[in-house]
Amino acid sequence: MDALVDALPAGRVVTDPDVADSYARDRTFVEPGKPLGVVLAATRDDVVTTMRWASEHRVPVVPRGAGTGLAGAATATDGAVVLSLARMTAIRELSPADEIAVVEPGVITADLDRAAREHGLMYAPDPSSYEISTIGGNLATNAGGLRCVKYGVTRDSALGLEVVLADGRILTTGRRTMKGVTGYDLTGLFVGSEGTLGVITSATVRLRRAPDRPPATFAAEFGSLRDAGAAVAAIMAAGCQPSLMELMDRATLEAIDEWRNIGLEPGTNAMLIGQSDASDSQAVVERMEALCVANGASFVAVSSSPQEAEELIAVRRMAYHAGERLGACLVEDVCVPRSALPEMVGAVEAAAARHEARILTVAHAGDGNLHPVFVFEHGLTEPPANVWAAADEVFTRALELGGTLTGEHGVGLLKRRWLALESGPLTQEVQQGIKAVFDPLGILNPGKAI
C-alpha cells in the first residue's frame, strides 16, 4: 500500500478502516470483506497507476461508482483495493448537433439528463436510483429503469468507451457515430460486465430528443393481478408505446398505504401506472385508460397537469422505501417474456404463501421485468432459510417461463448461487476465457458477475 500511496497524488488513498468500510458496501444487506484501502480516483492517470500497481502486486481491485447497486457487484472483498470513480464527474463534451455526450464515470445519471435537457435533449436510461447512481455504475450493470420500456437500457445508449485494462493499458472501444461495425462489439462486452473486464474511465453516450411537452399519465386499480396483466398486454398490443408502465401488487400497495395512507380500497389487488410522452400523449393515455376499463379496472385516474402526473408516479417511487421501512430487503429482478407476467406475479405470491415470506412485487410491466422485494428482519446479514427457499422458487419458475435471473440489476454476488440454472457449463467456460483475455491475473473484481 505504501507503494500505491507514493505513486498517486496526495489524498487519493484512504486506509482508515472506518472510512474504507463506507466504500465497501452497496445497497444490499451483504456484509463486505475488509479492503486494504480505497483509491479515490480523480483522473484516468490515477486509474492507470492503480491498475499497474495492482497487477505488479497481484492485488484484487473492486471498481465502484456510487454504491447504489442491488446485487453486491461493488461489495468489497478481503484484501482488495476499492477503486472509486465517484470523483471523475466531468461531462467532457455535449454535442446537441450529434446528440451525444462524452462523460466520465462518476457523473450522476440525473445530472447528465439535466445537462442534456438544457439543449432539448435527454439521457434516456433512468434507473430508480438515477438521482444518486453514476453513469459508470449504470454501464457496469447495464442498468434499466422506468423509461426503458420505450427507450431501451443503458447498452442502447452506449456508443463507445475508454477502458483501463487490468495491466493499466488504455483501450478505446466503439465510436461517436450512430452506427458502426468495425471489429467485434467490445463496447457491448464491457457494458454489464460489472468491472470484471476493465475500468471504464469515459463513455460516449447517445442522447435523444426530449419530448417537447409534458407526458400524460394514468393510474388504474384492478381487483386482480390477472386483469392488470391483461390490460398491459392489450396496451402493448395496441401499439401505444408507453414511456412508462409500472405494476404494483397488493402487498406493495399495503406497505405504501401503511406509511403514507393512499386510501387503498379493500378490493384493490393491483395498480398499474402508465405514461405516454408521444406528441399526441393525451389521446394515447385515453386509449390506455379505455383498455384498462375494458380489462376490468375498477378505477382509473388520468392526469390533467404535470403536477397530477407527478403525484400518480410518486406512489410508484414510494414502493422501495415502503419496503425498507418493514425490514431488510432482498430485491430481486427476474424478467420473463411479457405474456408470462401475470403467471410470474402469481408464482411470486404462491412462493410467499408457501414459505411464509413477505414479498412486495413491483414490475416494469411493459418489459416483463419484476422486482419481488423479499422483506426480512432488520439487522440480519443473511436472509433466513424461508426467504432463500422462496427466492429459489421464484428464480426456478422465472427460468421455466423462458425468463432470466436478472433484467437490469446484474449478477454481482447475490445471484451467483443461481447462475448455473441459467448459464450452462459451456457459457461459463467461454466467459472465463474472455475474462482471461482482459484480466489474465484475475485481479478485476474477482468472484463477481460470471
Added chain:
Amino acid sequence: MDALVDALPAGRVVTDPDVADSYARDRTFVEPGKPLGVVLAATRDDVVTTMRWASEHRVPVVPRGAGTGLAGAATATDGAVVLSLARMTAIRELSPADEIAVVEPGVITADLDRAAREHGLMYAPDPSSYEISTIGGNLATNAGGLRCVKYGVTRDSALGLEVVLADGRILTTGRRTMKGVTGYDLTGLFVGSEGTLGVITSATVRLRRAPDRPPATFAAEFGSLRDAGAAVAAIMAAGCQPSLMELMDRATLEAIDEWRNIGLEPGTNAMLIGQSDASDSQAVVERMEALCVANGASFVAVSSSPQEAEELIAVRRMAYHAGERLGACLVEDVCVPRSALPEMVGAVEAAAARHEARILTVAHAGDGNLHPVFVFEHGLTEPPANVWAAADEVFTRALELGGTLTGEHGVGLLKRRWLALESGPLTQEVQQGIKAVFDPLGILNPGKAI
C-alpha cells in the same frame, strides 16, 4: 472431403468446381479462391458435423447466407469449405404476445417481415438487399438499412442466438426477454463478427408493432448538398423521428436519370427523401417539408397515397442498379457524426475530382451513413489505382471527422487494408484474444473482419 461426405446425409456436399464457384462469391468484385467444396447445411446437426470434421482436419470454413454482402466477408478462400446456411429456412416460432420470433439463419429477411405483418408486427431491420439477404447474413454483418434511423440496426433486434462453435459444441446466448443482464453480452459479440467466432444456427429476434396506417413520404430537391444537409439537421433537431431519411448527390441522380429519365433539373444537386410512420405521419411530413423549404429546397413533393409514396422511394431504390449499369462498383460505407454529413459528402466529391474517379453517393442521412459507390471499368477484378487513392482519401477524411470505416456492411476482406487506421494495436490484440477463445485453431473464416 470423403470423410465429410460420409458423415453428412446424402446430397449435402457439392464438390463440382463450377457449382462450388457460385457459392464462393458475394456481391463485391473480389475474385474468390478455390474452395474444396460446399456444404449445403439443412439442419443444425449438419453444421455440427461439418465443424467437427473441420476441426479434426484443420480445414478453414467460410460460413455464408445468400452471398449479398458488400465487403467480401463470405468470399471463399483457397482450400476452405464453404458452409451455406441458405437451406435452413424455418421460422421455428412467432409469438405475437411476446413480440419475438425464433428463426433459422437462412430465412430471407423480407419473409420474416411478411410473416410478422400477418400479426400486426414487423421485423424492423431492412438492408437494401432484404428481399434476397438472409437473417444469418444480416446478423453476421450487423446489417442496417433504411428504417434503422428510427428502429436501430440488426443488433438492436437480436435477443439470443444458438451458435455452433469451431469444435462443434453448441452455445446458447441471450434470452427471450426484452431485458436481461446475466453474464457477458455474448449475443452482441457474435452479431457483426462475420462468421469468425461461430456459426449461427438459430436466432431469437425482437419484432415490433407495425404502424397501423401507411407511412407518409416526401422528396425534396436542393441546389446544394450543404442545403440538403442543413435540412436533415433541422428535421432531426425538430424531433420529427423520420422512419427513413435518404440523400442522393448529383452524380447519383444523373446516373438514375440517364437510365430512367426522372426529369432531372439542371440546378438540382441533391435529393432528400424522407418518411414518417408515426400515428400523425401526414402532419410530421408536412413539418419536414416546411423545414426543407426553409433550408432552400427548390421543389418538394409530398405523397398523398401509398402508391405515390412508393414512387418517391423507388427513385432511391434505383441508385445502386444505376451505378452497376455504368461499371464495376466498389460500394463504400463510411459513417460520420450527423453534423459532419455535408462536409463528408463534400470530401467525397473533392476526392472524385482530384483522382478523376466516378463516385455516386447515397446516404442514410439521418444516421450520417454514406455509401460512396466508386465506379470503374466492367471486367476488372481490382479497382484501378485512382479509385484506391480516392477511397483512401474518403476513409481518412471520415476518420478525421470522428467517423468509422463501416456503418453497416462490415469489414470482410475489402476494408482490412484500412483497419489499422481505426483500430489500434491493443484493439487488434484483444480481438485476436477473443477469437482464440472461440476458435483456437483459427479455422472460422480466417482473414476476415479483424
